[in-house]
Amino acid sequence: xxxxxxxxxxxxxxxxxxxxxxxxxxxxxxxxxxxxxxxxxxxxxxxxxxxxxxxxxxxxxxxxxxxxxxxxxxxxxxxxxxxxxxxxxxxxxxxxxxxxxxxxxxxxxxxxxxxxxxxxxxxxxxxxxxxxxxxxxxxxxxxxxxxxxxxxxxxxxxxxxxxxxxxxxxxxxxxxxxxxxxxxxxxxxxxxxxxxxxxxxxxxxxxxxxxxxxxxxx
Amino acid sequence: xxxxxxxxxxxxxxxxxxxxxxxxxxxxxxxxxxxxxxxxxxxxxxxxxxxxxxxxxxxxxxxxxxxxxxxxxxxxxxxxxxxxxxxxxxxxxxxxxxxxxxxxxxxxxxxxxxxxxxxxxxxxxxxxxxxxxxxxxxxxxxxxxxxxxxxxxxxxxxxxxxxxxxxxxxxxxxxxxxxxxxxxxxxxxxxxxxxxxxxxxxxxxxxxxxxxxxxxxxxxxx
Numbered sequence: 353x354x355x356x357x358x359x360x361x362x363x364x365x366x367x368x369x370x371x372x373x374x375x376x377x378x379x380x381x382x383x384x385x386x387x388x389x390x391x392x393x394x395x396x397x398x399x400x401x402x403x404x405x406x407x408x409x410x411x412x413x414x415x416x417x418x419x420x421x422x423x424x425x426x427x428x429x430x431x432x433x434x435x436x437x438x439x440x441x442x443x444x445x446x447x448x449x450x451x452x453x454x455x456x457x458x459x460x461x462x463x464x465x466x467x468x469x470x471x472x473x474x475x476x477x478x479x480x481x482x483x484x485x486x487x488x489x490x491x492x493x494x495x496x497x498x499x500x501x502x503x504x505x506x507x508x509x510x511x512x513x514x515x516x517x518x519x520x521x522x523x524x525x526x527x528x529x530x531x532x533x534x535x536x537x538x539x540x541x542x543x544x545x546x547x548x549x550x551x552x553x554x555x556x557x558x559x560x561x562x563x564x565x566x567x568x569x570x
Numbered sequence: 571x572x573x574x575x576x577x578x579x580x581x582x583x584x585x586x587x588x589x590x591x592x593x594x595x596x597x598x599x600x601x602x603x604x605x606x607x608x609x610x611x612x613x614x615x616x617x618x619x620x621x622x623x624x625x626x627x628x629x630x631x632x633x634x635x636x637x638x639x640x641x642x643x644x645x646x647x648x649x650x651x652x653x654x655x656x657x658x659x660x661x662x663x664x665x666x667x668x669x670x671x672x673x674x675x676x677x678x679x680x681x682x683x684x685x686x687x688x689x690x691x692x693x694x695x696x697x698x699x700x701x702x703x704x705x706x707x708x709x710x711x712x713x714x715x716x717x718x719x720x721x722x723x724x725x726x727x728x729x730x731x732x733x734x735x736x737x738x739x740x741x742x743x744x745x746x747x748x749x750x751x752x753x754x755x756x757x758x759x760x761x762x763x764x765x766x767x768x769x770x771x772x773x774x775x776x777x778x779x780x781x782x783x784x785x786x787x788x789x790x791x792x
Contacts, residue, residue, distance in 0.1 A: 369601045373642060374649060376597055395656045524645045528652035535653075556652070 356394070357401035359567055360385075368553050368563065374555035381554055384431050386546075388413065388565030392421055393567055399425055407562050409434020411443045417446070432474075433562055434491045438462040439462035443466040447462050448474050452562075455479040455491045459503055464506040475511035476503055477543050480533065482526045490515060493533065502538045505529075512541020512559065523549045527556040571754060572789055573734035575726045576668065577719055580685050581679035582738040582759045584665070585657045588616055594646050595627075602639065604631040612761050617739045619679065641752035651684065654691030658759045662780030664696050667786075673726040675701035677718045677735075679742075682707055688723065699727060714741045723751070732786035737786065738762065743775050753786055754779055 363383060371379035379409040386407040387395050395406065395417075404427055409412040414430065422428055436444055437452050441462035444451060454460050454476045467473045478499050481490030491499050496513070503510045505556045519528035527544050534542055534557075545553020547566035554561065582588035592611040599606040610630075614672040618626055628635055667672065675698060678685055682704045689695040689702070703722045705712030712718065723730040735746040738756045746753045755770030767778045779785040 373594070373598050374646070375600050474648070522644070524648040528648040532652050552641075552645050553773070556649050 355396035355569060358396050360398055360401050360403055363563060363566060366551055370551040370554035377552060381558060382560045384433070384562045385567050386433065386562050388434070388564070390568055392417060395421065399567060405429050406539055407433040408429040411440045411447065411507040414447050424474070427513055442466040445470050445472050445474055450457070450475050450511060452477040453479045453489060454503065455489050457499065460499070460506060464508055467508055471496055473508055475509040477514035477541065478503060479514045480530060481511045482530050485518055497537055500539060512537065512539050512543060514543035524552050524556060527553050531557045572733040572742050575673040575723065575728035575752070577677050577722050577733055577735045579737045579739070579742045580676050581680055582761055583736055584661045584758055585688050586658055586760055587650065590650070590655050592761065598639065598642055600632060601777055602636060606630070612763065616761060617741045640729055651687050651736055655688060657692050659757065662692055662694060664782040664785065670680055673728055674698060675703060675722040675726055677703045677722040679712050681704040714744040716745045719746055719749040719751060740773060743773050747774050751772060753777070754785055756785065758782060
């Protein structure tokens, strides 16, 4: 087994243990392998080990790297986890199966229009600026309801809410807050948790975790 | 005889947090490599706090607690605050059926943030208004000292001997008896095993109820 494959297995075990601690039962958690900046050579052992969900943040990098890999493995699902500009919406709907970073109405409208043109409808997460930080992607907490309803009224399926908590502080209160906001709006999907805190995220109800460093590095 | 005021302990009386907390503790210790049943946790760790609690858990596992134990406990507290915890059977109906003008308070060892958040989840926040008192915030000596009950009674404006305290734990009942109030020991929560009522009686609690229906009967007949 390759190193990254054994790390993949260990992360799956840690996700399962976190779910058992929190709820006493397994949870359905999708592990998105964050493959941005990683080469095809680094990615292929994970595909061989059964990993099928990968996260990228840049359209150009995804276009350069993935068509060859997708040609060999048609069942891979690509997740867009980075900030997205509206002028990249056309490429984004053609490349990605899931978009985690819808944080404003103008981006949603651009994606919906391009999706209709392309006949491809990626599921979207509404990204929430859960720490109310300046300079950070995500809509304000007060705007979540409006944006969620706009997604529901659009042709794009609503996958859930996504957030990145502030750096350097305990993430748990932010994850718990996002989970509460999700319940308030009757949303079930929660894309929270990265390499440092995915176990905490699973305990607080993550349905998707986005793990890069812990998967690709020793 | 109806008392002039009711003072409720919180965890284990209105909220199933004693059971849920021990169930989580048992699962956490099990995942950390020390298989533990919820029954064992309930029997050995209920009612302990601070270093007494940590010491008892460390004796059980035979080694110092790993760092992640503390982190996961904090996460569980966040989860419980966010998602809420079930009410003790009959608790919500009991409180709602009380006369609105009957003075009532919560007197607990938990933080007022914990109490108020869970009262919100239970839909009972307005029933208690501002009368939420924490043994770690409102008085110098927490339970088993009687101070938090005396403080609650003073705030309600009712002499303690005309108050009724509903308590489930031995630590809490000890303080409740010392306060001079009438005390009903409640063994209704899922954390209460067969011997729970006898342990409360052993402390000197004369009235013990196994459900809120029994509390109601004691109030009518007592």
